[in-house]
Amino acid sequence: MIRVVLPSNLQTLAGVGKVxxxxxxxPATQRAILDALEANHxxxxxxxxxxxxxxxxxxxxxFACEEDLSDxxxxxxxxxxxxxxxxxxxxxGAIAGG
Amino acid sequence: xxxxxxxxxxxxxxxxxxxxxxRKSWKVDGPHFAGWExxxxxxxxxxxxxxxxxxxxxxxxxxxxxxxxxxxTWETVGNQFAYDGTPGTHRWYDGSPHPWEFKRVxxxxxxxxxxxxxxxxxxxxAIFExxxxxxSWAELPALREHKTASDWAPGAxxxxxxxxxxxxxxxxxxxxxxxxxxxxxxxxxGQSWRPINHGLRSNYIPxxxxxxxxxxxxxxxxxTRPNVLFMQKHWDVLRTDDGGENWRxxxxxxxxxxxFVIDVNSNDPDTIYVVPITSDSLHYVPDGKLRVFRSKTGxxxxxxxxxxxxxxxxxxxxxxxxxxxxxLDPCGIYFGTSGGQVYASPDGGDxxxxxxxxxxxxxxxxxxxxx
Numbered sequence: 001m002i003r004v005v006l007p008s009n010l011q012t013l014a015g016v017g018k019v020x021x022x023x024x025x026x027p028a029t030q031r032a033i034l035d036a037l038e039a040n041h042x043x044x045x046x047x048x049x050x051x052x053x054x055x056x057x058x059x060x061x062x063f064a065c066e067e068d069l070s071d072x073x074x075x076x077x078x079x080x081x082x083x084x085x086x087x088x089x090x091x092x093g094a095i096a097g098g
Numbered sequence: 099x100x101x102x103x104x105x106x107x108x109x110x111x112x113x114x115x116x117x118x119x120x121r122k123s124w125k126v127d128g129p130h131f132a133g134w135e136x137x138x139x140x141x142x143x144x145x146x147x148x149x150x151x152x153x154x155x156x157x158x159x160x161x162x163x164x165x166x167x168x169x170x171t172w173e174t175v176g177n178q179f180a181y182d183g184t185p186g187t188h189r190w191y192d193g194s195p196h197p198w199e200f201k202r203v204x205x206x207x208x209x210x211x212x213x214x215x216x217x218x219x220x221x222x223x224a225i226f227e228x229x230x231x232x233x234s235w236a237e238l239p240a241l242r243e244h245k246t247a248s249d250w251a252p253g254a255x256x257x258x259x260x261x262x263x264x265x266x267x268x269x270x271x272x273x274x275x276x277x278x279x280x281x282x283x284x285x286x287x288g289q290s291w292r293p294i295n296h297g298l299r300s301n302y303i304p305x306x307x308x309x310x311x312x313x314x315x316x317x318x319x320x321x322t323r324p325n326v327l328f329m330q331k332h333w334d335v336l337r338t339d340d341g342g343e344n345w346r347x348x349x350x351x352x353x354x355x356x357x358f359v360i361d362v363n364s365n366d367p368d369t370i371y372v373v374p375i376t377s378d379s380l381h382y383v384p385d386g387k388l389r390v391f392r393s394k395t396g397x398x399x400x401x402x403x404x405x406x407x408x409x410x411x412x413x414x415x416x417x418x419x420x421x422x423x424x425x426l427d428p429c430g431i432y433f434g435t436s437g438g439q440v441y442a443s444p445d446g447g448d449x450x451x452x453x454x455x456x457x458x459x460x461x462x463x464x465x466x467x468x469x
Contacts, residue, residue: 048158
């Protein structure tokens with residue numbers, strides 16, 4: 001199972017805890033992970049990526065294994081450590097405020 | 099015995115305030131949707147326990163919620179607002195063409211007779227309709243496709259459709275207002291629209307009497323007199339007696355005629371309320387005094403209502419959707435401020451008290467009287 005860490009606002013919205021688990025069939029890409037996340041938790045549709053274009057929302061970042069994967073192609077497999085559940089896939093709200 | 103429910107949207111969540119008909123002792127419930135900007139929360143006239151909420155976030159986009167128990171519990175509904183066809187362009191701040199882009203829902207207007215039917219006013223300016231309780235949304239594209247739309251331009255707050263008023267005596271007739279395009283009317287349930295800005299004069303646009311381009315802040319109507327509308331414009335308070343064909347200024351003796359809110363007493367269609375704001379560059383009340391101004395003559399002649407409101411060192415704003423009236427007798431008036439206070443008057447404005455003082459900045463206030 002792939003572990004996905006959600007920012008607090010999305011935990012509240014989906015009614016879940018900080019970490020949710022998703023299962024993907026085929027290669028574990030960002031697209032496959034987010035498809036599974038939205039299928040399991042429809043309230044999150046449109047909040048991480050645009051519901052129609054599937055583009056990452058501008059102030060959302062994807063981190064894993066101490067790397068910023070935000071600008072990777074959504075169809076490139078994520079690191080093996082994420083695909084095997086050893087490391088989480090982090091969805092981060094960009095830092096802003098004063 | 100009746101009770102009153104006040105629905106409050108703030109920068110960091112929604113709150114539900116309830117009281118009995120005396121409107122003296124209040125229960126505060128919230129925050130709902132903690133951390134989210136709640137642009138508008140509004141209940142259905144057909145089923146007061148059906149309440150809709152618009153959540154918006156720069157990070158997470160637009161989310162919509164529906165409640166079937168008066169705001170105690172919520173479920174997410176549809177948040178896909180796709181413009182019909184390929185949207186064109188409007189004018190950007192620098193005068194260049196800019197593509198229409200959905201940003202957020204500013205205003206929700208449930209229909210008067212079906213709790214599953216509602217309208218949404220959005221930024222960039224357009225009106226959407228849902229007939230399934232918000233699960234799906236379809237644009238009424240004729241407004242955005244109006245021949246003047248390519249010349250519409252955003253105000254400082256964005257190019258938002260923030261006011262939707264439905265004629266209770268003719269459900270095919272609707273009025274909307276857009277910042278900063280002006281007021282529009284449809285006589286065929288949104289299938290076609292025309293500007294209704296004759297009589298508006300705005301010195302901040304090249305042609306002060308132009309057909310469109312006016313920064314209308316809010317329109318209010320009394321349900322028994324749908325041809326009479328009251329408007330708070332960027333500057334100027336106005337009224338029309340012919341459904342928007344012609345407007346005349348009624349600012350009269352107001353200390354300043356800049357402001358955002360305007361509303362009508364539910365028991366008297368000639369009693370109206372505004373909260374004057376110092377100016378377009380000073381978005382706070384003048385002279386450090388929070389004053390609601392009431393006209394009992396449908397405009398021109400205004401009196402300051404101050405009893406219970408701070409009269410020194412007060413520098414708050416009251417935004418366009420942040421005033422509401424209930425339908426009890428005497429009429430209750432409610433408004434929320436940028437400082438997080440929600441004030442109530444149970445006697446038509448004669449006296450005021452704060453229901454709650456320290457909420458996040460208030461974006462919207464709606465009131466429901468419930469049997």
